[in-house]
Amino acid sequence: MVRPSIVLFGDSITEEAFGEGGWGSSLANHYSRSADVVLRGYSGYNTRWAGRVAGRAVATVAGAVAAVTICFGANDAALPDRASAAQHVPVGEYRDNLRAICAMLQRRWPGVVVILVTPPPVDEDGRRRYPPYAHDYSGLPERTNAAAGVYARACVEVARQCGIRAIDIWSRMQKFPGWEKSFLRDGLHLTPRGNRVLFEEVVFALKDANLSLEALPADLPLFGDMDPDNPAKSFEDEGEWAEC
Amino acid sequence: MVRPSIVLFGDSITEEAFGEGGWGSSLANHYSRSADVVLRGYSGYNTRWAGRVAGRAVATVAGAVAAVTICFGANDAALPDRASAAQHVPVGEYRDNLRAICAMLQRRWPGVVVILVTPPPVDEDGRRRYPPYAHDYSGLPERTNAAAGVYARACVEVARQCGIRAIDIWSRMQKFPGWEKSFLRDGLHLTPRGNRVLFEEVVFALKDANLSLEALPADLPLFGDMDPDNPAKSFEDEGEWAEC
Numbered sequence: 054m055v056r057p058s059i060v061l062f063g064d065s066i067t068e069e070a071f072g073e074g075g076w077g078s079s080l081a082n083h084y085s086r087s088a089d090v091v092l093r094g095y096s097g098y099n100t101r102w103a104g105r106v107a108g109r110a111v112a113t114v115a116g117a118v119a120a121v122t123i124c125f126g127a128n129d130a131a132l133p134d135r136a137s138a139a140q141h142v143p144v145g146e147y148r149d150n151l152r153a154i155c156a157m158l159q160r161r162w163p164g165v166v167v168i169l170v171t172p173p174p175v176d177e178d179g180r181r182r183y184p185p186y187a188h189d190y191s192g193l194p195e196r197t198n199a200a201a202g203v204y205a206r207a208c209v210e211v212a213r214q215c216g217i218r219a220i221d222i223w224s225r226m227q228k229f230p231g232w233e234k235s236f237l238r239d240g241l242h243l244t245p246r247g248n249r250v251l252f253e254e255v256v257f258a259l260k261d262a263n264l265s266l267e268a269l270p271a272d273l274p275l276f277g278d279m280d281p282d283n284p285a286k287s288f289e290d291e292g293e294w295a296e297c
Numbered sequence: 298m299v300r301p302s303i304v305l306f307g308d309s310i311t312e313e314a315f316g317e318g319g320w321g322s323s324l325a326n327h328y329s330r331s332a333d334v335v336l337r338g339y340s341g342y343n344t345r346w347a348g349r350v351a352g353r354a355v356a357t358v359a360g361a362v363a364a365v366t367i368c369f370g371a372n373d374a375a376l377p378d379r380a381s382a383a384q385h386v387p388v389g390e391y392r393d394n395l396r397a398i399c400a401m402l403q404r405r406w407p408g409v410v411v412i413l414v415t416p417p418p419v420d421e422d423g424r425r426r427y428p429p430y431a432h433d434y435s436g437l438p439e440r441t442n443a444a445a446g447v448y449a450r451a452c453v454e455v456a457r458q459c460g461i462r463a464i465d466i467w468s469r470m471q472k473f474p475g476w477e478k479s480f481l482r483d484g485l486h487l488t489p490r491g492n493r494v495l496f497e498e499v500v501f502a503l504k505d506a507n508l509s510l511e512a513l514p515a516d517l518p519l520f521g522d523m524d525p526d527n528p529a530k531s532f533e534d535e536g537e538w539a540e541c
Contacts, residue, residue, distance in 0.1 A: 054356070054357065055356075055357055055358070055359045056357045056358075056359075058359075068329050068330070069326075069329075071322045071323075071325040071326035071329060072326050073318070074317070075322065075326070077322075077325070078315045078319065078321075078322035078325070078326075079315075081315040081321070081322070081325070081336060082313075082315035082316050082319070082322075085312050085313075085315060085336055085338060086312070086339075089333075089335055089336070091333055092325060092329055092333070093516075094329060095330075095517055095520075096519075096520050097520025097521075097523075098520065101529075102528065102529075102531075102532055105532040106517050106532060109517065110516070110517065112298070112299075113298060113299055113300045113516055114299070114300075115299045115300075115302075115359035115360030115361070116359030116360060117359070139523075139525050139526075139528050140528075272337075272354070272357055273339055273350050273353065273354065275340075276339075276340050276341025276342065277341075279341075279383075281383050282383075284346065284383050284384075285345075285346075287346075288346055288349040288350060
């Protein structure tokens with residue numbers, strides 16, 4: 054039987070999930086014997102583009118998808134009159150796109166647990182220091198925390214309306230003093246500590262959806278459960294070589 | 298079309314591949330837009346047990362497997378008269394088991410690129426300091442570097458005979474001064490720096506097998522390749538929402 058998988062669908066916050074201390078790596082490590090973590094992150098994408106390609110993106114995923122995280126909004130929230138205007142999507146359209154993406158994934162993977170993740174908060178100072186944004190013609194940040202917050206609230210609202218889970222990482226992170234530099238590497242993308250916060254939230258949401266470590270069977274006998282005097286006993290049902 | 302995948306099959310050196318700085322995480326990050334990295338690591342397993350369950354283990358993998366790394370031997374090489382005797386497998390049987398595992402995977406996934414990875418070297422001092430081995434009745438290490446070397450050479454020999462690729466991480470690591478503490482956490486398992494050495498070797502072997510980053514198509518348009526004045530142009534072939 055194919056192992057269940059957890060698909061991570063999103064923008065750069067997702068594409069970078071296997072970088073240093075990444076939340077995707079931590080998930081893969083957490084579920085090392087029970088579930089596969091499948092990366093479908095597309096840096097720079099907003100929901101308009103993600104919506105267009107969502108069908109193609111999920112068609113590249115094989116196997117039994119048990120859960121999917123959807124994290125978009127950081128690019129949609131780029132301001133329409135600043136350096137990253139090409140990525141901007143109005144919040145009303147963001148809401149519609151997000152709803153359509155969720156519906157499409159639920160049709161494609163019936164019974165899948167969908168977890169919407171809001172964009173993270175923005176540290177405008179950190180963003181300004183980070184080239185090429187530091188050299189922007191206006192000197193003004195192309196993303197603001199207030200704008201990201203509007204999209205985060207829209208994301209939570211879509212989740213509530215659709216009856217699916219949401220992780221409000223925008224609010225959650227700002228509860229920690231010093232979140233700006235502690236959790237964000239360049240004012241937008243996550244540090245290893247920021248990744249840990251998101252990892253914990255995802256683990257909690259999966260547990261809430263009955264996809265905890267305890268709920269999923271471990272693939273093959275654990276070494277610690279074997280009889281040290283007769284470990285081969287654990288494999289008696291496995292047949293012989295010829296049957297492989 | 299399903300993304301190609303790279304399966305990591307092995308013992309704890311593999312099961313831990315998504316731990317801190319792990320070689321599996323680095324691979325997943327490296328191939329973030331082009332291949333899936335699938336973990337099938339079974340801590341404590343030797344080739345005798347892995348051989349028994351290999352059929353079941355690969356049956357849990359969905360999709361199009363392009364390559365598989367096989368890393369066993371660290372447990373087979375545990376000394377037969379010390380604390381980890383239950384894991385010991387004589388080197389002749391290790392060789393036969395490894396050959397049978399390779400043949401089985403090649404039958405299951407025709408055309409798959411197989412990469413055999415030797416066990417890492419052993420730092421006996423580090424091993425002794427690491428509980429519970431420090432409190433062994435004899436005070437003697439249950440693994441030695443010389444014994445691991447015998448299995449590493451057997452692994453390389455099997456690869457040569459079968460005409461498949463091998464990564465001799467046992468020899469490679471010992472070329473670095475201070476490898477004992479720099480690459481091994483507890484005398485046996487990899488530190489983040491040790492993981493980096495293995496990651497580089499795997500990337501090199503995959504490149505040699507025409508599975509480099511350049512050789513594999515990126516999944517969906519890269520943001521950097523989009524026309525900043527008309528990014529939507531990159532998605533013109535994607536059809537409309539209704540078609541998803």
